[in-house]
Amino acid sequence: DSGVTQTPKHLITATGQRVTLRCSPRSGDLSVYWYQQSLDQGLQFLIQYYNGEERAKGNILERFSAQQFPDLHSELNLSSLELGDSALYFCASSAGGQFNQPQHFGDGTRLSIL
Amino acid sequence: QQQVKQSPQSLIVQKGGISIINCAYENTAFDYFPWYQQFPGKGPALLIAIRPDVSEKKEGRFTISFNKSAKQFSLHIMDSQPGDSATYFCAARRAGGTSYGKLTFGQGTILTVHP
Numbered sequence: 001d002s003g004v005t006q007t008p009k010h011l012i013t014a015t016g017q018r019v020t021l022r023c024s025p026r027s028g029d030l031s032v033y034w035y036q037q038s039l040d041q042g043l044q045f046l047i048q049y050y051n052g053e054e055r056a057k058g059n060i061l062e063r064f065s066a067q068q069f070p071d072l073h074s075e076l077n078l079s080s081l082e083l084g085d086s087a088l089y090f091c092a093s094s095a096g097g098q099f100n101q102p103q104h105f106g107d108g109t110r111l112s113i114l
Numbered sequence: 115q116q117q118v119k120q121s122p123q124s125l126i127v128q129k130g131g132i133s134i135i136n137c138a139y140e141n142t143a144f145d146y147f148p149w150y151q152q153f154p155g156k157g158p159a160l161l162i163a164i165r166p167d168v169s170e171k172k173e174g175r176f177t178i179s180f181n182k183s184a185k186q187f188s189l190h191i192m193d194s195q196p197g198d199s200a201t202y203f204c205a206a207r208r209a210g211g212t213s214y215g216k217l218t219f220g221q222g223t224i225l226t227v228h229p
Contacts (some may be wrong), residue, residue, distance in 0.1 A: 106157050
């Protein structure tokens, strides 16, 4: 158990809808990272937050947004969903925001768009 | 742009054998190279990591070999066991800049260890 909690585990919705994925980092970790895992693209970095502030951004679509709250949990919001958004979405956390901090992953949310 | 290339895509070894997975990177700014192990239905779990100032790091049956000049690194699993059957990802992270903690992953290797 990594200590990173993601909810829900599975999400099934339709095109055009909006969903929110939630992540609770390990106790004491200040950084949260979001990754998308798909068969064709592999594991892709989306965005990083450190202590409530956006720290780094990857190839995250404009339809996607995230935030980190004062209690350090994070939410990833996906809107105007398309079939291609079907994927596993992982959250990871690390103690700090620096490069040498190991990242610990949750078990992901599987998003299926029908 | 694929910045970390991983091979092979799949690997089958017999119990007790050595599993070898290779990765090559392009960005010389990468300064931290972890390997992750992922079981079905689970998230990637950190296995072992190396910095480029070290040519080899060993933890139990797992060893990372690093060749900075060739920009390549590899994972060796000694005495492979059926329980090692999983997908393995190499990754790289750039120190500093605006990338901070962003991990760039290889495409993954599906390892099957036959009993």
